[in-house]
Amino acid sequence: MSQQISSSSTPDISFDTPALLRYRNVRKLKDRAARYGIATGGLGVIVAITLIFFYLLFEVVPLFRSADVHKQVAYSLPVTAGESLYLAMEEQAEIGLQVSSSGEAKFFDTQDGSLRLQSQLPVPAGVTVSAFAESAPGSNLLIAGLSNGSAIIFKHDYKITWPNDQRLITPFIEYPYGEEPITVSEGFPLDEVAIRDSEEVLTIAGSSGGQLFMTRLNKEVDFLTEEITLTREQVTMPMIGGKVRRLLLDPDRKWLFALSGNDDLSVLDIKSLVPYVKRVVPLAEDSHTVTSLEFLLGGISLLAGDSDGNISQWFMVRNQSGKEDLTRIRSFKQGDAVITSIIPEHRRKGFLALDSAGVLGLYSTTANRQVLTTKIADQNVAFTGIAPRANGLLVRTGDDMAFWSVENEHPEVSWSALWDEVWYESYGEPEYIWQSSASNNDFEPKLSLMPLAFGTLKAAFYAMLLATPLAICGAIYTAYFMAPGMRRKVKPVIELMEALPTVILGFLAGLWLAPYVENNLPGIFSLLILLPFGVLLFAWFWDRLPLSIRGRVGEGWQAAMLVPVILIFGWLAMSLSGAMESLFFGGDMRSWITHDLGIPYDQRNALVVGLAMGFAVIPTIFSIAEDAIFSVPKHLSYGSLALGATPWQTLTKVVLLTASPGIFSAVMIGMGRAVGETMIVLMATGNTPIMDANIFEGMRTLAANIAVEMPESEVGSSHYRILFLAALVLFLFTFVVNTLAEMVRHRLRQKYSSL
Structure with a gap:
């Protein structure tokens, strides 16, 4: 009876009222929208990154396509x-x-x-053309x-x-210079000729047997009629042993190269008043015979082909005594047939070679690369001509002529050219160099990515060297020791630093910080000693104050007491900078570093980049690390303290281990920010692509190089695509580093999740 009364007295509750149904439907709709919205956003990020990767790959792949002729x-x-x-x-x-x-x-x-x-x-009656030469590849200036x-x-x-x-x-x-023939050898038939032209002088060299002849025609231009008057100057030349088979004159008219019948190359110094044979260089090895000798584009390198299918590159190298010697730089092997002709390209440091078996070879000297070898004829090719754009080839065999299409867009790109030391023309030894352009068409592009990759790591290293300890220590103190009221003021201020545009930081670093650091080097370095000393001295003094005085400062507010200490000791270090410079460094520390220590100093250097970029990276590392430390459950800290551990022991043994995945993520994200930074590095360094770990030297990073050179590069050129390759390298570097960081973070989380 009592149960029936109790049941009847209980009011009916319905969970299916229209209001509750609408509420549940709206909540379900919101949950579904959030789920699909988050999934779509995540997939969108993945798709965007994938599209970026494939676009970079699309621009880079043509660099590595094989050459072809048909x-x-x-x-x-x-x-x-x-x-x-x-x-x-x-x-x-x-x-x-x-x-x-x-x-x-x-x-x-x-x-x-x-x-x-x-x-x-x-040509006068009864006279024939006995020698023929071109001034330079692509110049169209010829001499008969x-x-x-x-x-x-x-x-x-x-x-x-x-x-x-x-x-x-x-x-x-x-x-x-008129249709009238110019006398060169006074009646001796010319076997070989060479010509070089400039604004001031026209130089003609010729040979008849073993006798050399040279004529200089000095130019005088009438400014009114623009007529050129030539003043003839005959140069007395030394005798050469054996008949001259090839004659080459360099563009600066400093050297004359004469190949004699015994395969010895006589190097004549013609810059002096009385030309003389400076050195005789044997070009062929063993019993081989030199069958072809040509200048590479620019007239610096010589290309020599021999009877055994070898092609060697030579150019002048200054030795330890300061003298220039003709040096073999690199060699190529086409086959076993005789090299019959070498045809240099008109706009690149590449060449074509033909042998007696009808095999054509395409080569790039800078890349040290044999691009292609293919058979184009069943017999010896009589003559070959190459198009100025190196996209066509005329091949004559007997009375027949054939036009061949050449596809060879990027021969100068190879693994060795991008990542190994390369012996460039006019350099004393192989080096890593990035120099993508110059003022003349004969320039040899130097496209090594090593200086840029090194500069990227160097800038990131010095930035992280400054930012990591400061940011992590600041995060530890803010999250674990600082009073909540002070934390609510400090943390937003530091995070607000991240919103400062990096172009502003780069502007300040380049125009203010760099000269300030240069003028106050002793003070900058003394900060590394005085600030830690000042903080420890204040801590020692604070610890010995009576408890009644220390108790007036609330728990966690002690950090505010360090602000005047840091300001005072920072001011002291800068104030003593001039006195220390006069006392220890003769009044000029930069000069002392350069001359006494032998360390080059550049005003915009890695030290400036470390200070400026470290300032930019600190908020990123601090914010993530502070959140990770602050998020450690309080019961872990309280339990450790209850068991008798000191606050420092609790921090090092419990809190930091639990927060280590987040701290590690903060460091890696900060490193990614440092690696990808552009404007600070661009404005705060000398922007010079050199490989030097010296903190007083500048650098150029991959990101800064892309920003500087991409607007100037020709679309589709090797330079353009190599810049995309640099972007792909940067992309893959950050991807690999972040992947490894995620793996380490995951392991740390698994290891310390049981605490």
């Missing part, structure tokens, strides 16, 4: 009087030029062989040495017009 057309050229001496093409590879020993110059269509223009050089000892200088050029919006290329021959 025949487009073949045809027969009209019969030419005399022997062919020269074969070339114009910029668009649409018109070819062939010059014969009779002085006949024929321009023809490279696709069908049809004649465009035929011109006859002003004659059998009467004179020479004709001419140039093939092309005029482009657009009638009816169709490109029309009109070839022509011009004579910049």
Whole structure:
């Protein structure tokens, strides 16, 4: 009876009222929206990072594509009087030029062989062209040495017009110094000739047997008529043993290279008043014979091919005594057949080589790379001409001509060129160098990523060296020892530092901090001693004060007492800087470091970067580490203290171990920020890509290099794609480091989660 009364007296409660149903539906909708929204955001981040990776990969992959050549057309050229001496093409590879020993110059269509223009050089009657040479690859300035000892200088050029919006290329021959032959050897037939032209002087060298001849034609330009008057100067040359087979004149007209019949290369110093043979260099090894000798683009390096299929690169290197010696730098092996011709490219430090077996080889000297070898003919190739853009090749065998298309976009890229030491032209030894551009077209690009990778790690190291101990120690004190009221003021202020734009920090570091550090070096370094000493001295003094005085400062507020201590000792260190510099360093510490210690000093250096970038990284590390330490459950600390441990023992044995995954994550995220930093490094260093761990030298990082050079690079060029490769290296570096950091953090969490 009592149970029935109790049941009937209980009011009915319904959980399916319209209001509750609406509430549950709204909550379910919110939960579902949050779940899908978070999942979509997470997947979006993953997709975005993946797309960035594949875009970088898309731009980088063409660097490593293999070269290829294939025949487009073949045809027969009209019969030419005399022997062919020269074969070339114009910029668009649409018109070819062939010059014969009779002085006949024929321009023809490279696709069908049809004649465009035929011109006859002003060769005197009864005289033939006995020697022929080009001033430099791609210069179009040619010299024809004659059998009467004179020479004709001419140039093939092309005029482009657009009638009816169709490109029309009109070839022509011009004579910049007149059509009258210039006497070189006074009646001796010329076997070899060489020419170099400049704004002030025209130099012609020739040989007849073992006798050398040289003529300098000094230029005088009439400013009104712009007519050039040549003043002839005959130079007396020494005798060379054996008949001269090849003659090469360097662009600076300092050296004349004469290859004699016994494969010895005579290096003649022609800069002096009386030219002389400086040295005789044997180019061939063992019983091999030098069969081809050409200048590489720029006229610094010599390329020598021999009868055993070897090709060697030589250039002048200054030895320990300060003298220049012709030195073998690197060698290539094409095969066992005789190298018949070497054709340098017009705009890159690469060349093509043909041997007697009809095999074509493509090479890059800087990359020390044999790009491609392929057979293009069944017999010896008579002549070969390369297009200025290195995208086409004319190959003549007998009376037949073939046009070959060449695909070789990035031959200068190889593992050794990017990451190993490379012996660049005019350098005394192999080095790591980044120098992507220069003011002339003969420049050898130096695209080593090692200085940039080293600079990235160097900048990050010095930044982390400053930021890590300060940020972690500050986080420990703030989270574990500081009073809650003070923590609520300090933590937001430090985190607010992270919002400061790095370009402002870089601006201040470059224009204010760098000169300030230079002028106060003794004070900067004395801070490392005086500040710790001042803090320890204050702690010792504070510990000996009566308890009644110390008790007036609330628990956890002692850190505020250090602010005036740090300011006083910092001011003291800077005030004593001048006196210490005068007393210990002769009034100039920078000069003492440079001259007495032999350590180079650059005003914008790694020390400045460490101070500025450390200031930028500290808030990141501090914020994450402080949250990790503060999040350690209080019952662990209370339990440790209850068991008799001191606060310091509790901190080191319990709190830090439990928070170690978060602290480690903070350090790795801070390192990622330091590695990827751009503006501070760009503005606070000398931005010089050098490999030197010296704290007083600058550096250039991968990120800063991309920011500086990407706007100036040609889209699709090797330089452009290597900058993307640098971005990919930076991406992979941060990805690998963060992955390893996550693995370590996970292990730390598993190890100390039981505390």
